[in-house]
Amino acid sequence: MTYPTRNLVYGLSFMAAVMVLGVVGYLLAGWDLSDAVYMVVISIFTVGYGEVRPLQEEGLRGFTMLLIVLGCFSVIFVSGALVQFLMEGQIRRALGLRRMSAELKKLNQHTIICGYGRIGRMVAADLKSGQRPFIIVDKDVRRLETAREAGYLTLEGEATEESVLLEAGVTRAAVLATVLPSDAMNVFITLSARDLNPELVIIARGEDPATERKLIQAGANRVVLPAHIGAERISHLILFPEAAELIDDAEKSQHLKQELGDLGLEMEEAVIPKFSPFVGKCVGDLESLHSGAFLVVALHRRGGGTELRPGRETLLHAGDGVVAVSRGSNLAKLLDLSDGK
Known part of the structure; x- marks a missing residue:
């Protein structure tokens, strides 16, 4: 809580306490609640209307004078705190805009x-x-x-x-x-x-x-296209739920992509189509194309399970998901080629 805000809260709390004290005092003097509240309000805010009832008792007069003094003090304090609170907001806004303008130019x-x-x-x-x-x-x-x-x-x-x-x-x-x-x-x-x-x-x-x-x-x-990316991600999780261990760790995934990017590489994922020429062939057959442009790092089997760092002799099947590191080649297009070249 800032200093002006704290002062405003303290001032309002003090004013409320004075008003409650005044109402209780008049109630103890035998006044009804409506008259007590009205007397407290016109006394604290010094409106100048006449008394609701004659103040003939010395004790009640002294209590009313004390109420007027405390009420005036609370009103002055709250007014000052309110002005300070409003001015602080304006000053802070002006300084903030000036600071942002300076930072924009830099x-x-x-x-x-x-x-x-x-x-x-x-x-x-x-x-x-x-x-x-x-x-x-x-x-x-x-x-x-x-x-x-x-x-x-x-x-x-x-x-x-x-x-x-x-x-x-x-x-x-x-x-x-x-x-x-x-x-x-x-x-x-x-x-x-x-x-x-x-x-x-x-x-x-x-x-x-x-x-x-x-x-x-x-x-x-x-x-x-956020919707398209989200749909692809959901489909991938449905087809290959075991892939979570490889790509769900956001920190590791981001670090890996950054490291690969520094080397001019990128990670690709694609599903082997049913009529792909690579169905029944080995991982080594895929990696040997385009002068070693692809390096298979994981296979998400259609029947379930994930093989990390598969050997070159590992067979490929329709529906398997291939995760490979490449130099900007299109893995999905390659797997779908009719002649495998």
Whole structure:
């Protein structure tokens, strides 16, 4: 709790205590509850109306004077604390905006994340873990407040507007990720960003597979279809439940992909079709193609079970899942070739 907030809470608590004390005092003097509450209110806030009942007893007069003094003090204290509380919020907001403006000008070769929804949150968390500078652009004030609480640099505005992209430093940025749930907005942002920075790497989200071509034509370097990826993942888990031990550990999987990427390699997974020329052949036959472009590291058997580091003489069967390390070749296309070449 900040200092102004604490003062405001203390002031309101003191005022409430004074009001309760006043009501109890008048009740003990024989007044009814309605008259007691009314007398306490006009005394504390010094309205100046006449007394509800004549104050002829010396003790009751002294009690009323004490109530007026304590009430005035509580009102003054609460008023000051309230002003301090409101001013602190304005000052903090002004300083925060100035700090963000200064940090925006310092950004260079950074990433712009358009949209702070479910995917935007995950992207921001990963970039923070990777210590990559980035800024979040969104028009939703509540989402931006959540992002700022997480320590992220934010910019309020509509990412489809060129002025907002320029303020986010699109001309100095290295990557722009537009992850809004609207395909039309992602296409528009991609067009605007590509026009402002021809060298920018643009990664766009797409909901409808038919939008992928439009995003590429608009200037996106990569298009990600979350629904398609999720469906493939679910299908894979249904077909090969034992594969979890190989790919479910997110930390190990990410580390492995990074290590392979540094070597110019990537991991691929594909199912052997029923009429593939590799049905009944050995792992060595697959690895010998394309001058050793593939290295089989695991087999997910159709009947169940996973074979890690299978030998070159291991037979391949229809429906088996092949996990291989390659140099950018298309494993799925290779397994489906009619002549095996």
